[in-house]
Amino acid sequence: xxxxxxxxxxxxxxTSLHDRGQRLTPQRQRVLALxxxxxEGSHLSAEEVHQRLLRSSERVSLATVYRTLRLLSSMGxxxxxxxxxxxxxxxxxxxxxxxxxxxxxxxxxxxxEFESGAVLTAGEAAAGQHGFRLLECVLxxxxxxxxxxxxxxx
Amino acid sequence: xxxxxxxxxxxxxxTSLHDRGQRLTPQRQRVLALxxxxxEGSHLSAEEVHQRLLRSSERVSLATVYRTLRLLSSMGxxxxxxxxxxxxxxxxxxxxxxxxxxxxxxxxxxxxEFESGAVLTAGEAAAGQHGFRLLECVLxxxxxxxxxxxxxxx
DNA sequence: GTCGATGCAAAGGCTTTGCACAGCC
DNA sequence: GGCTGTGCAAAGCCTTTGCATCGAC
Numbered sequence: 354x355x356x357x358x359x360x361x362x363x364x365x366x367x368t369s370l371h372d373r374g375q376r377l378t379p380q381r382q383r384v385l386a387l388x389x390x391x392x393e394g395s396h397l398s399a400e401e402v403h404q405r406l407l408r409s410s411e412r413v414s415l416a417t418v419y420r421t422l423r424l425l426s427s428m429g430x431x432x433x434x435x436x437x438x439x440x441x442x443x444x445x446x447x448x449x450x451x452x453x454x455x456x457x458x459x460x461x462x463x464x465x466e467f468e469s470g471a472v473l474t475a476g477e478a479a480a481g482q483h484g485f486r487l488l489e490c491v492l493x494x495x496x497x498x499x500x501x502x503x504x505x506x507x
Numbered sequence: 508x509x510x511x512x513x514x515x516x517x518x519x520x521x522t523s524l525h526d527r528g529q530r531l532t533p534q535r536q537r538v539l540a541l542x543x544x545x546x547e548g549s550h551l552s553a554e555e556v557h558q559r560l561l562r563s564s565e566r567v568s569l570a571t572v573y574r575t576l577r578l579l580s581s582m583g584x585x586x587x588x589x590x591x592x593x594x595x596x597x598x599x600x601x602x603x604x605x606x607x608x609x610x611x612x613x614x615x616x617x618x619x620e621f622e623s624g625a626v627l628t629a630g631e632a633a634a635g636q637h638g639f640r641l642l643e644c645v646l647x648x649x650x651x652x653x654x655x656x657x658x659x660x661x
Numbered sequence: 662g663t664c665g666a667t668g669c670a671a672a673g674g675c676t677t678t679g680c681a682c683a684g685c686c
Numbered sequence: 687g688g689c690t691g692t693g694c695a696a697a698g699c700c701t702t703t704g705c706a707t708c709g710a711c
Contacts, residue, residue: 376685376690399676414693419676435589435647440675456633459642467633471625476648479610479621485650488613492646493589494630496639530710532666553701568668573701594700 369428383411384421385430388445394466396434396442435491454491458498523582537565538575539584542599548620550588550596589645608646614655 366385367377383406388397397405403418413421422443425431432446434455447453452473456465469492476490520539521531537560542551551559557572567575576597579585586600588609601607606627610619623646630644 374690378685378691380692412693416677416694417692420691454629454633456630456637456639458639465633465637465639467636469629469633471629472646475608475623475625476610476646479608479619479623479648480650482621483610483619484653485610485612485619485648486656487648487650489649490646491649492626492630492644494633494639494641495643495645496634496641499638502640528665530665532710534667566668570669570702571667574666 366430369430373428375424380413380417381421381424383413384418385425387411388431388443393445393447396444396464398440398442402443435493452490454494456494456496458501459495460497460501460504463498463501520584523584527582529578534567534571535575535578537567538572539579541565542585542597547599547601550598550618552594552596556597589647606644608648610648610650612652612655613649614651614658617652617655 366382370377370381384402387402387405388395391397391405399415399418399422402422403413403415406413406418422431426433426443429446431443434442434444452470453466453468454472456467457463472492473490477487479485480487520536524531524535538556541556541559542549545551545559553569553572553576556576557567557569560567560572576585580587580597583600585597588596588598606624607620607622608626610621612618626646627644631641633639634641
């Protein structure tokens, strides 16, 4: 897979921003482009986003990274993960996998993704029962990866 | 329900501590007792624990509250919640409901609990597929409670 | 009496914010 | 050209830690 396949047209960002009366800046494009470059499965912290952009000589201040992550999340282009283990992390929001969950090794942080329609069904049932309007349904499976499970035995 | 029904014998704490070569202090008893007093459904932050203890004239420093919450969690007597909305929170670990999940209103913070065997099944399947050893399986349903859903319409 | 636990205050991450300047529309 | 976004540095949480003292065993 040497080819890069951008998930969102540049205009998607432009349009979303314009609708909210906000501007398309190089910084915002760089942050979103970074997530598109690394693909859907990657979960980055603000600090990591900042570091990666610096490495590719794309100058964005850390404060702006924070501001941009919040903005892109609120626009639904990024999604915040709920993994207490390693602080706040973000990933590209994927319409293709609305019901994707995380399997996290609590020892080394290794994260695998998986899908499960059953989980969404359970969430919908619970929301319905209490009269809530469901927004998002996130299953976090805390576990030990094979390597760490072996290490724990010792 | 004017009667209080303690979930754990005082000796449970004493034993757990003793096994780890640690001491049964009034502070540790007070923190655990607070959680038992308020019951299973309550989710408290460190700050709230501190405040509630102060209100009942039980002097425990905030630093000790933090230390104790971590200790009790690592012993499995308390359980940390993964609700990004309101910071880190703890609840009494309940063997009775190993598969209990949370329905959270992202607007007002109202939290309802529910159970679902299907979720645990999905988590086990995912863990098994990747060779992970499952520790915990937590479903967070982010939603709008009836009141907040109505308010949003406006 | 010993060694772990507590309290206090200071240090430490991570995240947000105030302000002047830069640059998108 | 106006007004939003950025960068920088400072401020703000929340949480942890160092150290002297206290107290459980």
